[in-house]
Amino acid sequence: MGERTHDPVTAPARERGPVRVHFGLRGPFRGPVPFPPSPPSSPSPSGERPTPRTEPPAPGAGPDGPRPGGGRRSPLDRFFRITERGSTLAREVRGGATTFMAMAYIVLLNPVILSVPDAAGHTLDAGQVTTATAFAAAATTLVMGVLGNVPLALAAGLSVSAVLAYQVAPVMTWPSAFGMCVIYGAVIVLLVVTGLRRLIMDAIPLAMKHAITMGIGLFVTLIGLVQAGFVTSMPGPGGVPGAKPVQLGTHDMLTGWPVLCFAVTVLLVFVLQVRRVPGAILTGIVGGTVVAGAVHHFAGLEEKDWGGRNVPEISGSLVATPDFGLFGKVSFGSVADAGAVTVGVIVFTLVLAGFFDAIGTIIGIGQQAGLADDEGRMPGLNKALAIDGAGGVAGGIAGASGQTVFVESTAGVGDGARTGLASVVTGLGFTLCLFFTPLARIIPTQVAAAALVVIGAMMMSNARHIDWSDTATTVPVFLTTVLMPFTYSITAGIAAGCISYVVIKAAQGRWREPGVLMWALAAVFLVYFALGPLEGWLGA
Numbered sequence: 001m002g003e004r005t006h007d008p009v010t011a012p013a014r015e016r017g018p019v020r021v022h023f024g025l026r027g028p029f030r031g032p033v034p035f036p037p038s039p040p041s042s043p044s045p046s047g048e049r050p051t052p053r054t055e056p057p058a059p060g061a062g063p064d065g066p067r068p069g070g071g072r073r074s075p076l077d078r079f080f081r082i083t084e085r086g087s088t089l090a091r092e093v094r095g096g097a098t099t100f101m102a103m104a105y106i107v108l109l110n111p112v113i114l115s116v117p118d119a120a121g122h123t124l125d126a127g128q129v130t131t132a133t134a135f136a137a138a139a140t141t142l143v144m145g146v147l148g149n150v151p152l153a154l155a156a157g158l159s160v161s162a163v164l165a166y167q168v169a170p171v172m173t174w175p176s177a178f179g180m181c182v183i184y185g186a187v188i189v190l191l192v193v194t195g196l197r198r199l200i201m202d203a204i205p206l207a208m209k210h211a212i213t214m215g216i217g218l219f220v221t222l223i224g225l226v227q228a229g230f231v232t233s234m235p236g237p238g239g240v241p242g243a244k245p246v247q248l249g250t251h252d253m254l255t256g257w258p259v260l261c262f263a264v265t266v267l268l269v270f271v272l273q274v275r276r277v278p279g280a281i282l283t284g285i286v287g288g289t290v291v292a293g294a295v296h297h298f299a300g301l302e303e304k305d306w307g308g309r310n311v312p313e314i315s316g317s318l319v320a321t322p323d324f325g326l327f328g329k330v331s332f333g334s335v336a337d338a339g340a341v342t343v344g345v346i347v348f349t350l351v352l353a354g355f356f357d358a359i360g361t362i363i364g365i366g367q368q369a370g371l372a373d374d375e376g377r378m379p380g381l382n383k384a385l386a387i388d389g390a391g392g393v394a395g396g397i398a399g400a401s402g403q404t405v406f407v408e409s410t411a412g413v414g415d416g417a418r419t420g421l422a423s424v425v426t427g428l429g430f431t432l433c434l435f436f437t438p439l440a441r442i443i444p445t446q447v448a449a450a451a452l453v454v455i456g457a458m459m460m461s462n463a464r465h466i467d468w469s470d471t472a473t474t475v476p477v478f479l480t481t482v483l484m485p486f487t488y489s490i491t492a493g494i495a496a497g498c499i500s501y502v503v504i505k506a507a508q509g510r511w512r513e514p515g516v517l518m519w520a521l522a523a524v525f526l527v528y529f530a531l532g533p534l535e536g537w538l539g540a
Contacts, residue, residue: 096425185392
């Protein structure tokens with residue numbers, strides 16, 4: 001018998017080695033092939049290698065040889081290149097469903113974050129925000145799947161929503177805030193197209209990128225604690241804030257059943273995560289709502305006990321026609337009134353928040369696939385970031401906040417997703433959510449706020465990437481992280497981190513190391529911090 005040859009396509013998976021996913025720049029997944037190349041053919045007796053065959057492949061053969069199981073590849077398989085990436089239709093559907101379950105909580109959580117009044121005192125309708133959130137997530141995720149052919153799902157970014165709610169809305173109307181969202185999305189697309197994105201990302205130290213994520217994590221945690229009533233401010237005589245800026249509950253003690261429901265939900269989600277239950281956050285919110293419903297019924301609570309917001313009781317139909325009342329309600333009128341410096345700082349903060357949401361997620365998935373290097377760089381970032389930037393525009397137009405790639409996409413990748421078909425499945429899941437918006441109204445704010453605390457804990461995991469023995473690194477990281485929640489401003493944290501970074505480098509005699517761009521950012525942020533005194537001095 002002849003010597004047995006090794007065929008990398010038909011060989012069992014254990015002989016082929018791991019499948020490597022590649023996010024290609026010039027098209028979906030171009031670059032390294034998913035399977036090892038076939039070994040070179042043996043030379044002929046004359047010493048020359050035989051001429052490669054050019055005949056079309058036999059029926060059932062893939063682009064690199066016969067396909068396991070034989071049979072013709074379906075149009076769906078060819079379009080998404082499922083077989084070429086070592087996946088199957090079942091894996092893609094399962095991975096897409098897993099990602100949807102892991103991130104569906106955003107449909108419930110985003111309306112809670114965007115529930116604050118704007119500068120004119122107007123608040124957004126919760127049902128309309130829920131519809132806008134589901135619609136924008138569905139549209140952008142489908143685009144990422146079909147055009148990008150990558151297993152990445154998008155939805156309203158928590159950091160972007162936090163900036164809109166707590167920095168933009170207080171100085172302008174909600175339509176103008178969504179207009180700022182459109183501007184920041186367009187800026188990201190422009191940065192990607194011109195190549196400036198790479199300059200910005202390379203200029204900001206990797207430790208600072210992690211610090212921004214950590215700071216936003218603490219910020220959204222504080223928002224969740226305040227929304228739930230677990231943390232409140234302590235007023236002094238006459239309602240003036242006293243010496244203690246925050247306190248536990250009311251008068252240093254937890255009061256009311258809703259706060260207890262919040263605490264139970266937080267613990268439930270953490271337990272589910274420890275037990276590695278798929279969709280732990282969504283499952284925990286559902287479980288917390290059931291507990292809240294039982295408490296509401298047996299304790300005889302009223303709407304005012306839940307803060308006059310969502311009440312855990314079913315009234316009317318759970319299915320309704322989507323309310324697109326916020327779609328297209330974008331204005332740029334208040335932008336000019338806010339001032340050039342304020343607008344510039346807001347856009348810069350939104351760009352950074354959206355940028356690092358997407359960068360951190362894509363790098364995380366790239367590391368899971370073995371693509372990112374030690375500096376957090378990976379090929380194929382431009383295409384994903386371009387779609388992500390377009391998501392900022394789409395989210396602003398829809399009235400849902402900027403859309404960004406979600407870290408929960410890694411759940412689907414871990415479950416076998418390798419192509420954009422998984423994103424299509426996730427997008428279809430969000431499409432179905434459009435018709436179940438009344439469900440969001442029975443989830444108490446206190447229960448939904450528990451997800452913010454859990455997300456904050458997850459974002460703080462970036463601390464493992466920081467070299468805490470290097471003072472030149474830890475000081476900017478510390479200031480960036482803690483000033484975001486302590487000042488209730490993401491911009492203030494980023495500004496303090498940038499300024500302290502260049503000052504420390506200069507004190508070490510390494511003033512060239514930060515680069516021109518970081519020095520320019522530090523100068524801009526100095527003006528930002530000194531804006532009040534400067535205006536008073538110039539006015540005088």
